[in-house]
Amino acid sequence: MRTIVTKNVFFAISDPTRRAVLDLLAGGSRTAGAIVARFPRLTQPGISKHLRVLRDTKLVDVTVRAQERVYTIKPQGLAELYEWVAKYQAMWPDTLEALERYLDARAAGEKARRKKR
Amino acid sequence: MRTIVTKNVFFAISDPTRRAVLDLLAGGSRTAGAIVARFPRLTQPGISKHLRVLRDTKLVDVTVRAQERVYTIKPQGLAELYEWVAKYQAMWPDTLEALERYLDARAAGEKARRKKR
DNA sequence: ACGCTATATGACTAGTCGGTTATTTAACTC
Protein backbone atom coordinates (compact mmCIF):
# COMPACT_ATOMS: atom_id res chain seq x y z
CA MET A 1 0.00 0.00 0.00
CA ARG A 2 1.15 3.50 0.67
CA THR A 3 1.31 5.61 3.77
CA ILE A 4 4.85 6.82 3.52
CA VAL A 5 3.14 9.89 4.83
CA THR A 6 5.47 10.61 7.75
CA LYS A 7 2.96 11.66 10.36
CA ASN A 8 2.01 15.25 10.04
CA VAL A 9 -0.29 17.78 11.64
CA PHE A 10 -3.26 16.62 9.61
CA PHE A 11 -2.85 13.14 10.93
CA ALA A 12 -2.25 14.34 14.47
CA ILE A 13 -5.47 16.28 14.71
CA SER A 14 -7.56 13.64 12.99
CA ASP A 15 -7.99 11.86 16.28
CA PRO A 16 -10.58 13.29 18.68
CA THR A 17 -8.58 12.37 21.75
CA ARG A 18 -5.54 14.21 20.49
CA ARG A 19 -7.66 17.24 19.71
CA ALA A 20 -9.06 17.08 23.21
CA VAL A 21 -5.55 16.94 24.63
CA LEU A 22 -4.60 20.01 22.63
CA ASP A 23 -7.74 21.77 23.78
CA LEU A 24 -6.83 20.91 27.34
CA LEU A 25 -3.29 22.17 26.94
CA ALA A 26 -4.65 25.34 25.42
CA GLY A 27 -5.75 26.14 28.96
CA GLY A 28 -2.23 25.81 30.25
CA SER A 29 0.62 23.36 30.57
CA ARG A 30 -0.04 20.11 32.34
CA THR A 31 1.85 17.06 33.44
CA ALA A 32 1.27 13.79 31.65
CA GLY A 33 -0.42 12.51 34.76
CA ALA A 34 -2.80 15.44 34.90
CA ILE A 35 -3.71 14.80 31.30
CA VAL A 36 -4.27 11.13 31.91
CA ALA A 37 -6.58 12.02 34.79
CA ARG A 38 -8.76 13.98 32.40
CA PHE A 39 -9.44 10.92 30.27
CA PRO A 40 -10.88 8.34 32.66
CA ARG A 41 -11.92 6.05 29.85
CA LEU A 42 -8.40 5.65 28.55
CA THR A 43 -5.38 4.10 30.18
CA GLN A 44 -2.12 5.81 30.97
CA PRO A 45 -0.23 4.11 28.13
CA GLY A 46 -3.03 5.04 25.76
CA ILE A 47 -2.62 8.71 26.51
CA SER A 48 1.13 8.35 26.49
CA LYS A 49 0.98 7.18 22.92
CA HIS A 50 -1.17 10.11 21.91
CA LEU A 51 1.32 12.41 23.58
CA ARG A 52 4.05 10.81 21.57
CA VAL A 53 2.24 11.62 18.35
CA LEU A 54 1.78 15.20 19.45
CA ARG A 55 5.45 15.36 20.32
CA ASP A 56 6.55 13.85 17.04
CA THR A 57 4.43 16.29 15.09
CA LYS A 58 5.80 19.19 17.12
CA LEU A 59 2.45 20.22 18.47
CA VAL A 60 3.64 20.04 22.05
CA ASP A 61 6.82 20.58 23.98
CA VAL A 62 7.93 18.60 26.99
CA THR A 63 10.01 19.66 29.93
CA VAL A 64 11.26 17.32 32.56
CA ARG A 65 10.46 18.05 36.19
CA ALA A 66 11.66 15.23 38.38
CA GLN A 67 9.77 12.15 37.24
CA GLU A 68 7.10 14.29 35.71
CA ARG A 69 6.80 15.45 32.14
CA VAL A 70 5.22 18.84 31.68
CA TYR A 71 3.48 19.22 28.36
CA THR A 72 3.06 22.58 26.77
CA ILE A 73 1.19 23.36 23.60
CA LYS A 74 3.25 24.66 20.72
CA PRO A 75 0.66 26.35 18.52
CA GLN A 76 3.20 27.17 15.84
CA GLY A 77 2.90 23.53 14.96
CA LEU A 78 -0.57 24.34 13.72
CA ALA A 79 0.81 26.85 11.25
CA GLU A 80 0.87 24.36 8.43
CA LEU A 81 -2.73 23.52 9.07
CA TYR A 82 -3.71 27.14 9.29
CA GLU A 83 -1.83 27.88 6.14
CA TRP A 84 -3.72 25.16 4.33
CA VAL A 85 -7.15 26.20 5.52
CA ALA A 86 -6.41 29.83 4.88
CA LYS A 87 -6.22 29.14 1.17
CA TYR A 88 -9.93 28.53 1.22
CA GLN A 89 -10.88 31.65 3.09
CA ALA A 90 -11.20 33.52 -0.16
CA MET A 91 -14.05 31.22 -1.12
CA TRP A 92 -15.78 31.73 2.15
CA PRO A 93 -18.62 34.22 2.43
CA ASP A 94 -16.22 37.12 2.12
CA THR A 95 -13.62 38.88 4.18
CA LEU A 96 -12.39 37.85 7.56
CA GLU A 97 -14.92 40.09 9.24
CA ALA A 98 -17.67 38.41 7.31
CA LEU A 99 -16.20 35.11 8.29
CA GLU A 100 -16.32 36.04 11.91
CA ARG A 101 -19.97 36.88 11.54
CA TYR A 102 -20.53 33.68 9.67
CA LEU A 103 -19.01 31.58 12.40
CA ASP A 104 -20.89 33.46 15.07
CA ALA A 105 -24.13 32.92 13.25
CA ARG A 106 -23.31 29.29 12.80
CA ALA A 107 -22.59 28.88 16.47
CA ALA A 108 -25.75 30.73 17.42
CA GLY A 109 -28.13 28.97 15.10
CA GLU A 110 -27.54 25.45 16.24
CA LYS A 111 -31.07 24.27 15.63
CA ALA A 112 -32.49 26.88 13.34
CA ARG A 113 -31.18 25.92 9.98
CA ARG A 114 -33.39 26.83 7.08
CA LYS A 115 -31.77 30.08 6.06
CA LYS A 116 -30.40 29.18 2.66
CA ARG A 117 -29.01 32.24 1.00
CA MET B 1 -12.43 -0.87 19.47
CA ARG B 2 -13.88 2.58 19.22
CA THR B 3 -14.25 4.96 16.34
CA ILE B 4 -17.90 5.81 16.70
CA VAL B 5 -16.54 9.08 15.48
CA THR B 6 -18.85 9.61 12.53
CA LYS B 7 -16.43 10.80 9.92
CA ASN B 8 -15.82 14.47 10.19
CA VAL B 9 -13.82 17.15 8.49
CA PHE B 10 -10.73 16.35 10.53
CA PHE B 11 -10.78 12.83 9.26
CA ALA B 12 -11.53 13.93 5.71
CA ILE B 13 -8.50 16.16 5.43
CA SER B 14 -6.15 13.75 7.15
CA ASP B 15 -5.58 11.99 3.84
CA PRO B 16 -3.17 13.68 1.40
CA THR B 17 -5.09 12.53 -1.64
CA ARG B 18 -8.29 14.07 -0.35
CA ARG B 19 -6.48 17.30 0.39
CA ALA B 20 -5.11 17.24 -3.14
CA VAL B 21 -8.62 16.76 -4.51
CA LEU B 22 -9.83 19.73 -2.52
CA ASP B 23 -6.89 21.78 -3.73
CA LEU B 24 -7.76 20.81 -7.25
CA LEU B 25 -11.41 21.72 -6.83
CA ALA B 26 -10.34 25.03 -5.36
CA GLY B 27 -9.37 25.89 -8.90
CA GLY B 28 -12.85 25.21 -10.16
CA SER B 29 -15.46 22.49 -10.41
CA ARG B 30 -14.49 19.29 -12.16
CA THR B 31 -16.09 16.05 -13.19
CA ALA B 32 -15.19 12.87 -11.39
CA GLY B 33 -13.41 11.74 -14.52
CA ALA B 34 -11.35 14.88 -14.72
CA ILE B 35 -10.34 14.38 -11.12
CA VAL B 36 -9.41 10.77 -11.71
CA ALA B 37 -7.26 11.87 -14.64
CA ARG B 38 -5.23 14.06 -12.30
CA PHE B 39 -4.23 11.11 -10.17
CA PRO B 40 -2.60 8.68 -12.57
CA ARG B 41 -1.28 6.51 -9.77
CA LEU B 42 -4.73 5.78 -8.41
CA THR B 43 -7.60 3.94 -9.97
CA GLN B 44 -11.04 5.31 -10.70
CA PRO B 45 -12.70 3.44 -7.82
CA GLY B 46 -9.96 4.64 -5.52
CA ILE B 47 -10.73 8.25 -6.26
CA SER B 48 -14.43 7.51 -6.17
CA LYS B 49 -14.10 6.39 -2.59
CA HIS B 50 -12.25 9.55 -1.66
CA LEU B 51 -14.98 11.58 -3.31
CA ARG B 52 -17.51 9.72 -1.23
CA VAL B 53 -15.75 10.74 1.94
CA LEU B 54 -15.66 14.36 0.80
CA ARG B 55 -19.34 14.14 -0.03
CA ASP B 56 -20.24 12.56 3.29
CA THR B 57 -18.34 15.21 5.17
CA LYS B 58 -20.03 17.95 3.16
CA LEU B 59 -16.81 19.30 1.74
CA VAL B 60 -18.02 18.97 -1.83
CA ASP B 61 -21.28 19.16 -3.71
CA VAL B 62 -22.22 17.05 -6.68
CA THR B 63 -24.44 17.87 -9.59
CA VAL B 64 -25.48 15.39 -12.20
CA ARG B 65 -24.81 16.13 -15.84
CA ALA B 66 -25.79 13.19 -18.00
CA GLN B 67 -23.56 10.33 -16.88
CA GLU B 68 -21.11 12.74 -15.39
CA ARG B 69 -20.85 13.98 -11.84
CA VAL B 70 -19.62 17.50 -11.43
CA TYR B 71 -17.88 18.09 -8.13
CA THR B 72 -17.76 21.51 -6.57
CA ILE B 73 -15.95 22.50 -3.44
CA LYS B 74 -18.09 23.62 -0.55
CA PRO B 75 -15.65 25.60 1.58
CA GLN B 76 -18.21 26.18 4.30
CA GLY B 77 -17.54 22.59 5.20
CA LEU B 78 -14.12 23.76 6.33
CA ALA B 79 -15.69 26.20 8.74
CA GLU B 80 -15.59 23.75 11.59
CA LEU B 81 -11.94 23.18 10.98
CA TYR B 82 -11.22 26.86 10.72
CA GLU B 83 -13.17 27.46 13.87
CA TRP B 84 -11.09 24.92 15.69
CA VAL B 85 -7.76 26.23 14.51
CA ALA B 86 -8.81 29.80 15.15
CA LYS B 87 -8.94 29.08 18.86
CA TYR B 88 -5.19 28.75 18.81
CA GLN B 89 -4.50 31.89 16.90
CA ALA B 90 -4.50 33.85 20.10
CA MET B 91 -1.44 31.90 21.16
CA TRP B 92 0.27 32.55 17.90
CA PRO B 93 2.78 35.38 17.60
CA ASP B 94 -0.07 37.89 17.76
CA THR B 95 -2.60 39.42 15.46
CA LEU B 96 -3.52 38.23 12.02
CA GLU B 97 -1.09 40.65 10.48
CA ALA B 98 1.66 39.24 12.58
CA LEU B 99 0.54 35.82 11.56
CA GLU B 100 0.78 36.74 7.94
CA ARG B 101 4.30 37.86 8.48
CA TYR B 102 5.04 34.73 10.40
CA LEU B 103 3.78 32.54 7.61
CA ASP B 104 5.58 34.56 5.00
CA ALA B 105 8.80 34.25 6.93
CA ARG B 106 8.24 30.58 7.33
CA ALA B 107 7.54 30.11 3.65
CA ALA B 108 10.57 32.16 2.66
CA GLY B 109 12.88 30.64 5.18
CA GLU B 110 12.32 27.02 4.38
CA LYS B 111 12.18 25.91 0.81
CA ALA B 112 10.80 28.97 -0.95
CA ARG B 113 7.57 27.76 -2.39
CA ARG B 114 5.66 29.42 -5.17
CA LYS B 115 3.48 31.59 -2.95
CA LYS B 116 3.52 35.24 -3.88
CA ARG B 117 -0.16 36.27 -3.95
C1' DA C 1 19.46 0.25 48.74
C1' DC C 2 14.57 -0.04 48.67
C1' DG C 3 10.13 0.99 47.56
C1' DC C 4 7.12 4.42 45.48
C1' DT C 5 5.66 7.46 41.85
C1' DA C 6 5.53 8.99 37.08
C1' DT C 7 5.93 8.01 32.46
C1' DA C 8 7.41 5.61 28.39
C1' DT C 9 7.86 1.45 25.71
C1' DG C 10 6.92 -3.49 24.07
C1' DA C 11 3.96 -6.94 22.55
C1' DC C 12 -0.30 -7.97 21.01
C1' DT C 13 -5.07 -7.38 18.84
C1' DA C 14 -9.54 -5.96 16.74
C1' DG C 15 -11.05 -2.82 13.69
C1' DT C 16 -10.38 0.66 10.17
C1' DC C 17 -8.17 2.71 6.07
C1' DG C 18 -6.71 3.02 1.52
C1' DG C 19 -6.02 0.61 -2.14
C1' DT C 20 -7.12 -2.96 -5.73
C1' DT C 21 -10.07 -5.75 -9.37
C1' DA C 22 -14.58 -6.98 -10.79
C1' DT C 23 -19.19 -5.68 -11.23
C1' DT C 24 -23.28 -2.72 -11.36
C1' DT C 25 -25.99 1.27 -12.50
C1' DA C 26 -27.32 4.63 -15.52
C1' DA C 27 -27.38 7.69 -19.38
C1' DC C 28 -25.91 8.67 -23.93
C1' DT C 29 -25.21 7.36 -29.16
C1' DC C 30 -25.99 4.72 -33.06
Add this chain to the structure above:
DNA sequence: GAGTTAAATAACCGACTAGTCATATAGCGT
Protein backbone atom coordinates in the same frame (compact mmCIF):
# COMPACT_ATOMS: atom_id res chain seq x y z
C1' DG D 1 -31.90 -2.58 -28.58
C1' DA D 2 -26.86 -2.89 -28.49
C1' DG D 3 -22.79 -0.97 -27.44
C1' DT D 4 -20.19 2.73 -25.02
C1' DT D 5 -19.06 5.90 -21.48
C1' DA D 6 -19.06 7.59 -16.62
C1' DA D 7 -19.17 6.74 -12.10
C1' DA D 8 -20.40 4.18 -7.97
C1' DT D 9 -20.46 0.00 -5.35
C1' DA D 10 -18.95 -4.84 -3.81
C1' DA D 11 -15.69 -7.84 -2.24
C1' DC D 12 -11.42 -8.42 -0.75
C1' DC D 13 -6.62 -7.56 1.34
C1' DG D 14 -2.40 -5.84 3.67
C1' DA D 15 -0.92 -2.07 6.55
C1' DC D 16 -1.79 0.84 10.14
C1' DT D 17 -4.38 2.70 14.17
C1' DA D 18 -5.80 2.97 18.66
C1' DG D 19 -6.40 0.61 22.25
C1' DT D 20 -5.05 -2.95 25.91
C1' DC D 21 -1.89 -5.21 29.70
C1' DA D 22 2.72 -5.98 31.12
C1' DT D 23 7.17 -4.30 31.72
C1' DA D 24 11.00 -1.05 31.73
C1' DT D 25 13.15 3.31 32.99
C1' DA D 26 14.09 6.76 36.04
C1' DG D 27 13.79 10.14 39.80
C1' DC D 28 12.30 10.75 44.58
C1' DG D 29 12.13 10.03 49.70
C1' DT D 30 13.41 7.32 53.58
